[in-house]
Amino acid sequence: MKGTGDTMIDIVLTFRRDRLAVFGTAILCLLTLIALLAPYIAPYDPVELNLSQRLLSPNIEHLMGTDSVGRDILSRIIYGTRTSLMISVVVVIIEVVFGVLVGTAAGYLGRAADEILMRLVDILLAFPGIILTIVIVGLLGSSVMNLIIALTAVGWVGYARVVRGSILSIKKELFIESARAIGCSKLRIATHHILPNIISPVIVLATMNMGTIIISIAGLSFLGLGVQAPTPEWGIMLNEGKPFMESAPHLMIFPGLMIMVTVLAFNFLGDGLRDVLDIKTIIGS
Amino acid sequence: MNLLEILNLDISFPGRAGRVQASYGANLEIKQGEVLCLVGESGCGKTILALSIMGLLPQNARINGKILFNGQNLFSLQKKEMRKIRGREIAMIFEQPASCLNPVLGVGEQIAEAIRIHENCSRKVSRKRAVDMMGLVGIPSPHRRYCQYPHEFSGGMAQRVMIAMALVFRPLLLIADEPTTALDVTIQAQILDLLESLITQFNTALLLITHDLCVAARMGNRVAVMYAGGIVEKGQLNDVFKAPGHPYTQALVKAASNEGLVSIPESTELSLLNSGCWFHLRCPLAQEICTQKMPKMQGGVCCHLC
Numbered sequence: 280m281k282g283t284g285d286t287m288i289d290i291v292l293t294f295r296r297d298r299l300a301v302f303g304t305a306i307l308c309l310l311t312l313i314a315l316l317a318p319y320i321a322p323y324d325p326v327e328l329n330l331s332q333r334l335l336s337p338n339i340e341h342l343m344g345t346d347s348v349g350r351d352i353l354s355r356i357i358y359g360t361r362t363s364l365m366i367s368v369v370v371v372i373i374e375v376v377f378g379v380l381v382g383t384a385a386g387y388l389g390r391a392a393d394e395i396l397m398r399l400v401d402i403l404l405a406f407p408g409i410i411l412t413i414v415i416v417g418l419l420g421s422s423v424m425n426l427i428i429a430l431t432a433v434g435w436v437g438y439a440r441v442v443r444g445s446i447l448s449i450k451k452e453l454f455i456e457s458a459r460a461i462g463c464s465k466l467r468i469a470t471h472h473i474l475p476n477i478i479s480p481v482i483v484l485a486t487m488n489m490g491t492i493i494i495s496i497a498g499l500s501f502l503g504l505g506v507q508a509p510t511p512e513w514g515i516m517l518n519e520g521k522p523f524m525e526s527a528p529h530l531m532i533f534p535g536l537m538i539m540v541t542v543l544a545f546n547f548l549g550d551g552l553r554d555v556l557d558i559k560t561i562i563g564s
Numbered sequence: 565m566n567l568l569e570i571l572n573l574d575i576s577f578p579g580r581a582g583r584v585q586a587s588y589g590a591n592l593e594i595k596q597g598e599v600l601c602l603v604g605e606s607g608c609g610k611t612i613l614a615l616s617i618m619g620l621l622p623q624n625a626r627i628n629g630k631i632l633f634n635g636q637n638l639f640s641l642q643k644k645e646m647r648k649i650r651g652r653e654i655a656m657i658f659e660q661p662a663s664c665l666n667p668v669l670g671v672g673e674q675i676a677e678a679i680r681i682h683e684n685c686s687r688k689v690s691r692k693r694a695v696d697m698m699g700l701v702g703i704p705s706p707h708r709r710y711c712q713y714p715h716e717f718s719g720g721m722a723q724r725v726m727i728a729m730a731l732v733f734r735p736l737l738l739i740a741d742e743p744t745t746a747l748d749v750t751i752q753a754q755i756l757d758l759l760e761s762l763i764t765q766f767n768t769a770l771l772l773i774t775h776d777l778c779v780a781a782r783m784g785n786r787v788a789v790m791y792a793g794g795i796v797e798k799g800q801l802n803d804v805f806k807a808p809g810h811p812y813t814q815a816l817v818k819a820a821s822n823e824g825l826v827s828i829p830e831s832t833e834l835s836l837l838n839s840g841c842w843f844h845l846r847c848p849l850a851q852e853i854c855t856q857k858m859p860k861m862q863g864g865v866c867c868h869l870c
Contacts, residue, residue: 457664459620461678461729462651471677475668 293555300551306544314361323351325358325511334527344529346519352533358511359534363541366427366506367492371485373431378438379474379481385439386446387469397443400436408433412495416504426505430495434488441484445477479556487549490542497538513538565635566593567769568617568737573629575612575621575793586612588793588842589629591861594737599763599770601780601801603816604790610773613790614739617771618656619646634736652682655730659742661722665714671725672698672710678729697728702758720751727758734766741773756783777820781805789813792842799864809865811847841868 294300313320322342329349337344343352385396403411415429449455450473458472499505500514508515513534520530575587586609594600602610615621617631619638631638633654638646658664665674675694679685685693691710698706701724714722723743730738740759744752760783763770774780780787781801788798789812797810808814841847844854849869859868 453658453660453663454666456620457656457658457726458666460618460650460656460658462647462649462681464647467681472666472669476666478668 290555294551297551297554299547300554303544303547303551306540307548310360310364310541310544313357314364317357317361321351321354321357323354325350325354326509327351334523334530336527337529343533344527346516346530347523347527352516352529355511355516356513356533356537359513359516359537360541362506362510362512363493363496366423366496367489370427370430370434370492371489373427374434374488375438375481375485377431378435379442379477381435382439382442383446383469383473386443387450387465387473393443396439400439403433403436409495409498412499413502413504416499421504421507423506426496426499429499430492434492437488438481438484441480442477445480446473449473449476483549483553483556486545486552490545490549493538493541493545497534565596566632567596567634568592568594568771569630569632570613570617571630571632573613573616573631574627575609575616576626577622577624578626583626585793586625587616590790590793590795592788592795592798594769594771596736597763597767597769598785599772599783601772601774601784601787602790603774603777603780603787605775608790609793610775610790611741614656614741614771614773617737617739618650618654620650648682651678651730651735652733653735654737654739655733655735656739656741657723657726657730657743659745661726661743661746662714662717662719664726665717665722667714669713670711671714671717672706672712675725675729675732679732682733693732694728697732698725701725701728701731701762702754703728719747720755723747723755724758727755727762731762731766731768735768737769737771738763739771739773742775743772744779745774745776752779759783777805777816789816794842794866795861796843796866797864804864809863809870810843810867811849811869812843 327350329345331349332341332345333347333349335341335345335349341351341353343356346352346355381396381400385393411433412429415432416425419425419428455468455472458468463472496505497512497514497517500512501518503518506512506515508519516534517531520527520534523530570590570592573587573590574585576583576585578584590613592600592602592613602613604610612621612625616625616627617633617638619641621627627639633649638649641649665671669677672691672694675697676687676690679690679693680687683690695706695710698709703709703721703724709717709721717725727743738759743759744755747755756779759770762768770783772780772783784801786799787801787804789796789804789810791812797804797808797813804813805817808817840855840857841850841859844850847854851868853868857868859866862870
């Protein structure tokens, strides 16, 4: 959104009043920093084995303890932040681009395009998302690349639906007619007048979606279908800690906590953004 | 020579209950720099006529006839050529100024965009011209208001923005579709004053669509009265209002005059009219011939009895 003067300040002020959203933003800033600075802040090499120090409880040298082959859990958590955030950001970006393109085509190009594209979306929506993802990864083989392909192949439909719906209602607005009256071409109307109006719902959806994607990545990796060991990743860590759940619960507690905190933070931020970016609430206040 | 000439324009829309005829053999002409008022009740086809000049009719419209602009038939133009005329030579402003502005774009930016569509100029230049134009239409402190959003504008100010956007290129023809209907009376007077002074300054012809005879009387050189998709009477404004020929115009003028409100008997559905004069079902003077034969325009009035 092009922010100038008062409106942008309004948005920031409203946002600041939402404590949960501010909290979520703070957590996400912290996680981003951790991900970016991983090599500098991680105390140990996340993949270095040290069999003499396996399954240590949290202590002063290893703040979160060590796992079954003596790797430092804190370091693995820090590097895992990197893996999760990077993959989910890439997935969301591809989904948004693809979903917006398809949704715009469906909503704007007319009946025939709409019917074809929306039936395709319906077909994809008819399958449970996670099963479809597992099938695609199963067919392609497990790797980060294939994980991204599988997640985006399933995830873009949500954006396409939202974008199409918004466009159908926006294209009936008078300002679109008035844009045509000043000589705008169809393409120009789509890019200059319709897209700015659908950015807010897409941003909100994308933020909310980040949490789901992080869970999917962890879940698939846990099942051995996503990121492969020994890459530090929260889902893999959960999987590796599973046999020692009773004797060394910290192996699962810390990665589990990380997943929970990250997903919650994205959801808080998404909720806050939804309240703030709804242009109608801005006009109303 | 006429700037705009509408010749035998038929516009119809397919509907469930049969075809709806929104314009029936309309003939209308506008000379350079003149103000033509098109009056008529709601739903009589005024806006459809305006949209047909702009080439903005819905895709399911069936069109017959010609609209000549500077001698060029607008219906025979390519889409691209039409886009060049739209906004540059023929501009239009609408009834609801506030909803004609994109709510998520800055107001000034929208005027600047209108400039950049037709002229290859830098953002800086288009911004300067937009600010100048905002000053010209009487928006106070245009530099500051350039960055504001439509919700920060009142209805009157928004209509000024629309006028600025429409008149940036000093078009030959401005179509104003009920430009003041949504505004209160004092603002209405200001907007009409503004329109009047700008079109005189730019020598722009104005097609003013209104159902308010007072607005028409104030602004117009000539007037055309539309009923059920047809032009029933046209002529010099003073002549028509002082001595209306068509029974419908007579009823309209009577309803608007000081003799107390006289209402016209119930309205008719457009699609139901198959033969005869458009007005015969409501006409106090209707006779046998009115139900059978469509009258022809003679001496500015389209009626069997005149």
